[in-house]
Amino acid sequence: xxxxxxxxxxxxxxxxxxxxxxxxxxxxxxxxxxxxxxxxxxxxxxxxxxxxxxxxxxxxxxxxxxxxxxxxxxxxxxxxxxxxxxxxxxxxxxxxxxxxxxxxxxxxxxxxxxxxxxxxxxxxxxxxxxxxxxxxxxxxxxxxxxxxxxxxxxxxxxxxxxxxxxxxxxxxxxxxxxxxxxxxxxxxxxxxxxxxxxxxxxxxxxxxxxxxxxxxxxxxxxxxxxxxxxxxxxxxxxxxxxxxxxxxxxxxxxxxxxxxxxxxxxxxxxxxxxxxxxxxxxxxxxxxxxxxxxxxxxxxxxxxxxxxxxxxxxxxxx
Numbered sequence: 001x002x003x004x005x006x007x008x009x010x011x012x013x014x015x016x017x018x019x020x021x022x023x024x025x026x027x028x029x030x031x032x033x034x035x036x037x038x039x040x041x042x043x044x045x046x047x048x049x050x051x052x053x054x055x056x057x058x059x060x061x062x063x064x065x066x067x068x069x070x071x072x073x074x075x076x077x078x079x080x081x082x083x084x085x086x087x088x089x090x091x092x093x094x095x096x097x098x099x100x101x102x103x104x105x106x107x108x109x110x111x112x113x114x115x116x117x118x119x120x121x122x123x124x125x126x127x128x129x130x131x132x133x134x135x136x137x138x139x140x141x142x143x144x145x146x147x148x149x150x151x152x153x154x155x156x157x158x159x160x161x162x163x164x165x166x167x168x169x170x171x172x173x174x175x176x177x178x179x180x181x182x183x184x185x186x187x188x189x190x191x192x193x194x195x196x197x198x199x200x201x202x203x204x205x206x207x208x209x210x211x212x213x214x215x216x217x218x219x220x221x222x223x224x225x226x227x228x229x230x231x232x233x234x235x236x237x238x239x240x241x242x243x244x245x246x247x248x249x250x251x252x253x254x255x256x257x258x259x260x261x262x263x264x265x266x267x268x269x270x271x272x273x274x275x276x277x278x279x280x281x282x283x284x285x286x287x288x289x290x291x292x293x294x295x296x297x298x299x300x301x302x303x304x305x306x307x308x309x310x311x312x313x314x315x316x317x318x
Contacts, residue, residue, distance in 0.1 A: 046077060057081065071095065074270070078263060086218040087257060091267075093209050094250040097202045098140075098268050100275030101246075104196070107131040109293065111276045115283040116291035124280035125273065132269050141265035143191030143251035147223045148261065150174045150230070156222035175229045191227070191248025192234055199243050206249035210256060219256035227252045 022030075047056050054061040057076050064073055068082075071092040075083040083091065103109050111128030119127070131137070154171040169177070182189050194200050207224070214221035227248055235241040244252075247268075254264035283291070294300070 045080065074267075078259075078266075084218070086213060086216060090209060090213050090218065090253055091257060093206055094253040095267065095271045097206055098246055098250055098271040100272070100278065103279065105275075106136050107272065108275060108279045111280045112283040113291055113293065115280045116286070116288050118289070121277075121280055121284065124284065125276050128276035128280065129269060129273055132265075132272065137268065137272070138265060139190040139245075139247035140251050140254070140268045141261045143227075143248050144255045144259075144261040144264045146178065146190060146230075147226045147251060147255045150178060150226040151222045151255075154226070156220070156226070171226060171229055172233075175226065175233050179230070179233050189230065189234060189242075191251050192231065192244055193242045194245045197245070198240070200245040200249070202246045203244045203249045206246075206253065207244070210249075210252055213256070221256070223255035224252050 045057070047054070048058070049055075056064060056073070057080055059068075059076065059082075064076075068076070069088065069092075072083060072088045074095075075088060075091060100108070103112060107128040110131050111124045114127035115121070115124040134142075150171065153168055153174040155168075156171070168174075179189065210219070210221075210224050213219045214224060227244060231242065231244055231248075235243075250268065251264060254267060259267065
């Protein structure tokens with residue numbers, strides 16, 4: 001608020017008094033804002049915080065501390081209610097499996113380089129997590145979307161009335177159409193094959209746990225069946241099979257548990273951030289500074305001009 005100098009005579013002459021310069025429009029806006037509107041600005045169903053009170057999705061934090069696991073708390077926070085023990089156990093398998101894949105993973109390598117640049121643990125972690133986009137880190141979400149399309153097309157999805165959606169085609173036909181469409185676009189099928197592992201060692205135990213959950217009636221198995229049919233058709237006519245990788249196997253779990261595709265990526269990032277943390281911390285303790293992507297004796301291949309004189313290239317202009 002601006003002030004003006006009082007020019008009246010007397011002992012208080014010359015003192016600064018506030019001058020209200022609030023415009024009519026601003027005054028009207030301030031009058032329209034009530035305490036309720038301010039409180040409603042960040043309305044949330046996730047957490048309820050008052051002096052002496054902390055509740056997550058309605059559950060007092062002291063109860064969660066005493067009784068809930070971290071995985072159960074994750075589920076509760078993003079889904080709104082507690083999972084069953086079997087649901088939590090299956091989610092935990094997916095989270096454990098995707099924790100790390102070594103310094104050759106770009107997100108881990110970038111985090112380690114950042115750690116040597118002195119940005120601190122928070123800077124190193126944010127650097128690594130920031131690389132988990134559509135290409136590196138997005139295959140799980142893309143695979144969930146693919147599996148959901150296949151299940152819906154083959155009648156395994158849920159209709160508006162709560163029953164099964166009508167099957168337009170068989171699962172085999174739906175998968176064949178997706179594979180053909182991807183091959184026509186020369187696009188890869190997300191969640192299958194691996195650039196490093198002939199057979200991803202995380203695939204078998206994850207799918208075994210999914211099958212156990214299907215047998216126990218915890219999940220339907222529709223997305224598992226779609227993924228297995230994809231795996232079978234992708235291997236037809238090939239000398240080497242194209243098995244599911246970590247993205248495909250965890251996509252099966254997330255889809256079977258009813259997580260949306262975008263939440264599946266969020267859960268993968270949450271899992272991989274553990275590896276980012278471990279590698280960032282380890283590298284920060286190494287004592288190396290400004291560690292680049294390649295050891296100093298190795299130089300990147302240069303494919304530009306040979307050395308040339310700047311003066312010889314200069315052309316005088318009038």
